[in-house]
Amino acid sequence: MQATRHNSRQAPLVITVTGGKGGIGKSNIALNLSLALQQQSQVILMDGDLGLANINVLLGLDLKRNLSHVLQGECQLTDAMITITNGLQIIPASSGKKVMVDLNEMELGGIIHAFSQYTQPLDYLVIDTAAGIVKSVGCFAAASHEVIVVLCNEPAALTDTYALIKVFKQDYNISRYRVLVNMVDNDHEARKVFSKLTTVIERFLDVSIQYMGYVPYDELFRKSVQQQKPVLMHYSNSRVALKFKDLAKQMTNWRLQSSVSGGLEFFLERRLSTTE
Ligand SMILES: Nc1ncnc2c1ncn2[C@@H]1O[C@H](COP(=O)(O)OP(=O)(O)O)[C@@H](O)[C@H]1O
Ligand SMILES: [Mg+2]
Secondary structure, three states, rough: OOOOOOOOOOOEEEEEEEEEOOOHHHHHHHHHHHHHHHHOOOOOOOOOEEOOOOHHOOOOOOOOOOOHHHOOOOHHHHOOOOOOOOEEEEEOOOOOOOHHHHHOOOHHHHHHHHHOOOOOOOOEEEEOOOOOOOHHHHHHHOOOOOEEEEEEOHHHHHHHHHHHHHHHHHHOOEEEEEEEEEEEHHHHHHHHHHHHHHHHHHHHHOOOOEEEEEEEEOHHHHHHHOOOOHHHOOOOOOHHHHHHHHHHHHHOOOOOOOOOOOOOHHHHHHHHHHOO
């Protein structure tokens, strides 16, 4: 049955999901948020972890075409898209191709530019990214209207996140972040972690960080990853799935900033303006 779509957005909202290190849940969060958002919107989830494809593995899919074929001109962006549900399509990355890790900024820009040929209704483009301070991540984040930084309750995660935000500010002039705390027990713990980050950020960096919420630690999550069955699809009434639905509901209130042009060509405009 075709789901009812709101299609409330004038232009797609581009959201990068990133974080200071690997293994903190970025890919699972990008996937489950996309699955929650697609219940009322049209979503594309792009696997921007260009060297180590994740999203297709989380979904248990073995795919023939991916972003590297698009960049090499072997197929169109739409040929590499896979329909997961009525509202969600994914664009997989390639795994183990060094050439994809070493893309220059124009090539990275080309990825987003390819979206300008995408004419179907679209509400959200969600980009999952590689861990840490990597050029591709900075470029994707600079291309986005919203940057979600995933954080967990570990001292190293705090220092890595601080370093990431510092570099993104210096090199890409990204000055607004939303922080999502993963693998904690409750909101209280999440806010404590967030306030530790706020203390150092406010003291040393001229950026704004906003608490987005938290995702609880849940063994079901690990099980679902092992089974290659996303929690939101296969354990849709679990605590963690309900949390993703709440977060997605909150995201539907995110508006394009009036100072940015919006649309998918936003990437190149912004990149060019920061490299001049
Ligand atoms: N909220 C959570 N509760 C329990 N385990 C989690 C949670 N979030 C992530 N994980 C586990 O952490 C591992 C790494 O997640 P992943 O999304 O691949 O991280 P990243 O993309 O940051 O490298 C996964 O195997 C997953 O099971
Ligand atoms: Mg990942």
